[in-house]
Every structure is written in structure tokens, then in C-alpha cells.
Amino acid sequence: MAQILIVDDDHQLRQSFERLLAAEGHAVRTASSGEAGIAAVREAVPDAVVMDVRMSGISGLEAYAAMREIEPRLPVIIMTAFGTTEIAIEATKMGAYDYILKPFDIPEILKLLDKAVAAGRSMRSRVAVGVEGEDAAAADAIIGRSPSMQELYKAIGRAAPTDATVLVRGESGTGKELVARAVYQHSLRADKPFLVINCVAIPETLLESELFGYEKGAFTGATGRKVGKIEQANRGTVFLDEIGDMPMSIQAKLLRLLQEQNVERLGGRQVIPVDVRIIAATNRDLEEAVRQGQFREDLYYRLKVVTMTLPPLRERPGDIPLLVRYFLSRYAREMGQADPGATDGAMAMLTAASWPGNVRELGNTLKKALIFSRGGPLSPDEVTKALGVPLRSTASPDGDGGESMADCIRRELASGREGLFEELMDRFGHLVIRQALEATGGNRSQAARLLGLSRPTLIAKIEKYGLRIEAQARIEG
Ligand SMILES: Nc1ncnc2c1ncn2[C@@H]1O[C@H](COP(=O)(O)OP(=O)(O)OP(=O)(O)O)[C@@H](O)[C@H]1O
Ligand SMILES: [Mg+2]
Incomplete structure (x- = not known):
């Protein structure tokens, strides 16, 4: 959820924006003039502003300049019609985030707003360097003592x-x-x-x-x-x-x-x-x-x-327990759960696992583990599931010591949870992509050919599963 300020002298437009953005889960404030918009920013800096360029009273351009004085990192999107694009361009020259031509389509403005909000947050939400514990979990933090x-x-x-x-x-x-x-x-x-x-x-x-x-x-x-x-x-x-x-x-x-x-x-x-x-x-x-x-x-x-x-994660395994505690505490908080912590067994598994996607992959794995978790400290079983390992033996139904795919699916189906198809397919997909990347030494073009996927499709899946690994440095062809 983001705090959005709409500044426009057109009552109807303000109202439809308010409805649209509220439906998206944002908190919306509105102002009917440039002056009122400036006052609203002064009162509380929102995550982003959408403002008309031409209003009665001071123009959007002047209002933008005043808002920038208050908070230069505030992303402001200027709305403009064909006749007034020069003014909107002037605003971007002064630092406005972007402008959008009226009439605009809704998906377009929503996408732009999301980008603006993310840009503003990456500027203003602090990255804590080398801190630990509660302070770190509350923010983005760079964790590691190595x-x-x-x-x-x-x-x-x-x-x-x-x-x-x-x-x-x-x-x-x-x-x-x-x-x-x-x-x-x-x-x-x-x-x-x-x-x-x-x-x-x-x-x-x-x-x-x-x-x-x-x-x-x-x-x-x-x-x-x-x-x-x-x-x-x-x-x-x-x-x-x-x-x-x-x-x-x-x-x-x-x-x-x-x-x-x-x-x-x-x-x-x-x-x-x-x-x-x-x-x-x-x-x-x-x-x-x-x-x-x-x-x-x-x-x-x-x-x-x-x-x-x-350094890649494999060169600082001693930092893995710190990172595990950080991610568990952070994601649990984001999901509104209590921090479950991890058992020694789970911690040992996570420390021994290979992380070609480094900290990102570790974080994504822990997020998944929390979703699977039924409460209590993270167990080796939950880690195994989050890593997608049980699906490893696809051939023999009896497995090779590990759990067979069929067993795993049967167990999930008996778990009482619902809507499992996508989740199971994702776990399988994750495993397939991971193996294909391992087999090709991270060469994405080769992996895409092997799987019969287009390169963009493969890359989208790599992103989805948090598997981005170093591949560009290699010669691909
Ligand atoms: N030392 C760290 N402590 C805590 N979180 C980290 C650490 N390093 C990375 N992360 C987290 O891992 C994820 C990936 O980090 P980031 O996007 O900075 O990596 P990157 O090196 O830019 O990756 P890429 O090359 O794939 O773009 C982010 O969610 C980030 O918050
Ligand atoms: Mg990056």
C-alpha cells in the first residue's frame, strides 16, 4: 500500500482516481489546487504525487517546484494534454519523475505509479549497513560479519x-x-x-x-x-x-x-x-x-x-546463519507472523546448500519455507521442501533414498491444503530450471534450447523462482 496524492482542479477526475487507487489498496489524498497540493506535501510527504499541469491558481509546474523544495526525492507524475506537453517536459527537466498524456489508460498510469512509488522508496527507505537484530529486520539491511x-x-x-x-x-x-x-x-x-x-x-x-x-x-x-x-x-x-x-x-x-x-x-x-x-x-x-x-x-x-x-555466498558460509535469522524475522514480520526461528538441523542444511543465486536465492527459499511452515521453528523437512529437493527422483516410484515425486505429491494432497496445482507445478518447474542451469554451467541460451523455451521465457522463470545466476559473463550462443 502506498500513500498517493492527487492534485487536480477537476472534481470528477479526483474522484475517479480516488476510487481507482483505493481499489488497488492505496491510501489516497486529494487536493484541488497547486497551493493545496503543496500544503498537503508539507503536512505529510506521500509516496508519489499525480498532478495536473494546468490548474486555476498556480500551475502544476510552479507547484512541482515548491514540492521539490520540500522533498527533492518525491516522485511527481505530471498529467498533461497535447497542448501543454512543453510544460510537462520542463517539469521533467527540473526533476519530475515522468509525465503522462491525457487521456491515459488505467493500466498505464497504475504501472507508472508503481514504478514511481518503488523509485521513491528506494531513495528514502534506508539501507542499514552491518547492523543486526531488530534494527536490521525493520529495514533493508546489508548483513554479514565475514x-x-x-x-x-x-x-x-x-x-x-x-x-x-x-x-x-x-x-x-x-x-x-x-x-x-x-x-x-x-x-x-x-x-x-x-x-x-x-x-x-x-x-x-x-x-x-x-x-x-x-x-x-x-x-x-x-x-x-x-x-x-x-x-x-x-x-x-x-x-x-x-x-x-x-x-x-x-x-x-x-x-x-x-x-x-x-x-x-x-x-x-x-x-x-x-x-x-x-x-x-x-x-x-x-x-x-x-x-x-x-x-x-x-x-x-x-x-x-x-x-x-x-563476495559470493559460498565464500562466506559463516554469514549464512545471520542471513537466515535476518530473513526469517523480516519476512515473518511482513507476513504478520511471529518469527519462527530455525532448528539446528534446518540451519545446518541451509549452510551446506549451494546457492548459485546467492543471497537472493537464500532469501526466496526462506520466504517459501515460511509459506509452507505450519508454525514452530523451521525444520529440515520444511527447508527441503522450500529447496524443491523432494521432487528430485522422478524415475523410480520407490525413490533412491529420497522421497519420490509421487510420494511428495500424495503427501501434499493429503495435507488438507487447497489450490495445490500451481504450487506443485511451480516446485517442479523450479527444479527443472535449476537442473538445466546446472547442466549448462549457467548458460541461459543453452538451457533455453535444452528445454525448448524461448530465452525471454526462461529468464522470466529464472526471475520467478529467484534463480538468477551468473550467466552473462560466459559466452552465450
Ligand atoms: N548482504 C545482504 N544482506 C541482506 N540482504 C541482502 C544482502 N545481499 C543481498 N540481499 C538481498 O538479496 C536480494 C538481491 O540483492 P540485489 O538486488 O542487491 O543483488 P544484485 O547483486 O544487484 O543482483 P543482480 O545481479 O541479480 O541484479 C535483495 O532482496 C537484497 O535485499
Ligand atoms: Mg541488481
């Missing part, structure tokens, strides 16, 4: 208050994004925006305009001006995730930004000075990418000056 993690905490402390570019490296699921947020939150720019751009999630052609913007007529379809994220984040921090996958053409522009602190919009002639701090992350072997001509050497040297490397 020497490599302690080195990391020191590195965060040293680098955060400087404006240095930071490169965060490590396998999938080791906490790179958490570290990026921690660096930002401990920096002198902590009260300014933090924008995240995932370089693999956005197609090459869009990535360039997303980052740097464009002028009207820059290419077919560029019917107006667009302000890039870098410009939008002026005075703040930009997190370039999966930078190892950034196309070469864009790497050149990024290098220039790092060297000269300015950008040029696509099709534009104007050099626009910007003041942004860059934090980048990758799970790729950048040295290899440089050798193969996929990553610019000059950019690599520029980025790696301050590098933070996250």
Missing part, C-alpha cells in the same frame, strides 16, 4: 561522501543494488534524487534516448523533446545497473559525461552541463569484455578507480 563484508562496509564509508564514480562488482544476487543504495544514502547527495537505469532491460535504441534525451525530429517518431535521465537527475546520483551490457556506442557518450560533465541530447547541438554522480554495477567479467572488444578500455579504467566487490 572479513570480506567488513572490508566492504569500510569501503562504503570511505567512498560514499566523495563524489567518486563507484563500480560495484559481484555475481548475481550478491547485493550490488543494495550497496549502490547504501553509497547514495551515505553520500552528500542523499537528499537529492537517485535514478536507476538497467542497461540490459532497455533495448539499445531506447537506452540512448532514455539516458541522454532527444530533440524534436532527432529521428523518425521523435515528435517532441525528451529530457534524458542523466539531465533529470541533475545534482543527484544515477545508478547504471548491468553496465557490462551497455552497447559500445553509448559507452562513448558515458565516457564523455564522466570526463566533461555534460550531455548532448540526440539531434541536439546544445551542450548541457550536468552534475551527477555515477554508480555502476555489473556481474560481467569486464576485463574479458575489454579483451573481446565489447567494452571500452578507457571507460573501464575510468570506472574501476573505486571498485567494491561483493
Whole structure:
């Protein structure tokens, strides 16, 4: 649930928004003018604002400027009609989260709102570094006491208050994004925006305009001006995730930004000075990418000056019990349950298991274990189930010492719970995908072929089961 503020002088629009968002489970406040909107933000900062650009009294643009004074990290979505897009673009240049053209469709605005809320929270909800116990479970936290993690905490402390570019490296699921947020939150720019751009999630052609913007007529379809994220984040921090996958053409522009602190919009002639701090992350072997001509050497040297490397979980097994306690306490709280704790047997199993998806996979496994749990401390049996292991012996009904698939299904069906089909299929699917990745050494293209799935389908399943593992560093084909 999020706190949303709607600012519009149209009574009907406010009402329909209120109904729509309440049905989505959000808490909605409304304001009928820019002035009232500013007062509402001053009273309590919401998670996001949706505001009309043209209102009687002060305009949305002026109201946005005043809200930004109160809280620069507040995501504001500007609503605009065709005639007033220039003003909306002006607002994004000042840092507004995004704008949306009226009439908009409902799924579109809901999606945008979700993104805005998540962006605002990732800025404002603190990442606790190296704390334990109750304090940690209440927030996002970086957990771990091993020497490599302690080195990391020191590195965060040293680098955060400087404006240095930071490169965060490590396998999938080791906490790179958490570290990026921690660096930002401990920096002198902590009260300014933090924008995240995932370089693999956005197609090459869009990535360039997303980052740097464009002028009207820059290419077919560029019917107006667009302000890039870098410009939008002026005075703040930009997190370039999966930078190892950034196309070469864009790497050149990024290098220039790092060297000269300015950008040029696509099709534009104007050099626009910007003041942004860059934090980048990758799970790729950048040295290899440089050798193969996929990553610019000059950019690599520029980025790696301050590098933070996250250890994979297998190199710090001593931290697993700490992480288990953290996740159990955190997820139990989120599910409104009491923290069940774990038996020694369960803890030993979790510590001995292999975690190709690192901390993310461990966390997801514990979340599942809590869902299966019938109360009482987590047992080895519940861990086994959450790991999907009982489905291992598919061939013989008597099993090979482990429980056969048929037995497992029979037991679940006798458990008295309902609606089991999806859950059982998921557990089976999880196991199949995990095995396929193991069999191919994490090569997702090969695994997709083996299973007869398209690559995007496979990746969606990997995400769903929390199995993302390091694969991009390998040559796929
Ligand atoms: N040391 C840690 N302590 C507590 N939680 C952690 C830790 N490391 C990672 N997590 C949790 O694991 C999940 C994955 O972390 P994160 O997204 O930061 O990983 P990542 O390295 O960016 O992964 P990817 O390369 O797949 O994007 C998140 O839910 C995060 O909160
Ligand atoms: Mg990440």
C-alpha cells in the first residue's frame, strides 16, 4: 500500500482516481489546487504525487517546484494534454519523475505509479549497513560479519561522501543494488534524487534516448523533446545497473559525461552541463569484455578507480546463519507472523546448500519455507521442501533414498491444503530450471534450447523462482 496524492482542479477526475487507487489498496489524498497540493506535501510527504499541469491558481509546474523544495526525492507524475506537453517536459527537466498524456489508460498510469512509488522508496527507505537484530529486520539491511563484508562496509564509508564514480562488482544476487543504495544514502547527495537505469532491460535504441534525451525530429517518431535521465537527475546520483551490457556506442557518450560533465541530447547541438554522480554495477567479467572488444578500455579504467566487490555466498558460509535469522524475522514480520526461528538441523542444511543465486536465492527459499511452515521453528523437512529437493527422483516410484515425486505429491494432497496445482507445478518447474542451469554451467541460451523455451521465457522463470545466476559473463550462443 502506498500513500498517493492527487492534485487536480477537476472534481470528477479526483474522484475517479480516488476510487481507482483505493481499489488497488492505496491510501489516497486529494487536493484541488497547486497551493493545496503543496500544503498537503508539507503536512505529510506521500509516496508519489499525480498532478495536473494546468490548474486555476498556480500551475502544476510552479507547484512541482515548491514540492521539490520540500522533498527533492518525491516522485511527481505530471498529467498533461497535447497542448501543454512543453510544460510537462520542463517539469521533467527540473526533476519530475515522468509525465503522462491525457487521456491515459488505467493500466498505464497504475504501472507508472508503481514504478514511481518503488523509485521513491528506494531513495528514502534506508539501507542499514552491518547492523543486526531488530534494527536490521525493520529495514533493508546489508548483513554479514565475514572479513570480506567488513572490508566492504569500510569501503562504503570511505567512498560514499566523495563524489567518486563507484563500480560495484559481484555475481548475481550478491547485493550490488543494495550497496549502490547504501553509497547514495551515505553520500552528500542523499537528499537529492537517485535514478536507476538497467542497461540490459532497455533495448539499445531506447537506452540512448532514455539516458541522454532527444530533440524534436532527432529521428523518425521523435515528435517532441525528451529530457534524458542523466539531465533529470541533475545534482543527484544515477545508478547504471548491468553496465557490462551497455552497447559500445553509448559507452562513448558515458565516457564523455564522466570526463566533461555534460550531455548532448540526440539531434541536439546544445551542450548541457550536468552534475551527477555515477554508480555502476555489473556481474560481467569486464576485463574479458575489454579483451573481446565489447567494452571500452578507457571507460573501464575510468570506472574501476573505486571498485567494491561483493563476495559470493559460498565464500562466506559463516554469514549464512545471520542471513537466515535476518530473513526469517523480516519476512515473518511482513507476513504478520511471529518469527519462527530455525532448528539446528534446518540451519545446518541451509549452510551446506549451494546457492548459485546467492543471497537472493537464500532469501526466496526462506520466504517459501515460511509459506509452507505450519508454525514452530523451521525444520529440515520444511527447508527441503522450500529447496524443491523432494521432487528430485522422478524415475523410480520407490525413490533412491529420497522421497519420490509421487510420494511428495500424495503427501501434499493429503495435507488438507487447497489450490495445490500451481504450487506443485511451480516446485517442479523450479527444479527443472535449476537442473538445466546446472547442466549448462549457467548458460541461459543453452538451457533455453535444452528445454525448448524461448530465452525471454526462461529468464522470466529464472526471475520467478529467484534463480538468477551468473550467466552473462560466459559466452552465450
Ligand atoms: N548482504 C545482504 N544482506 C541482506 N540482504 C541482502 C544482502 N545481499 C543481498 N540481499 C538481498 O538479496 C536480494 C538481491 O540483492 P540485489 O538486488 O542487491 O543483488 P544484485 O547483486 O544487484 O543482483 P543482480 O545481479 O541479480 O541484479 C535483495 O532482496 C537484497 O535485499
Ligand atoms: Mg541488481
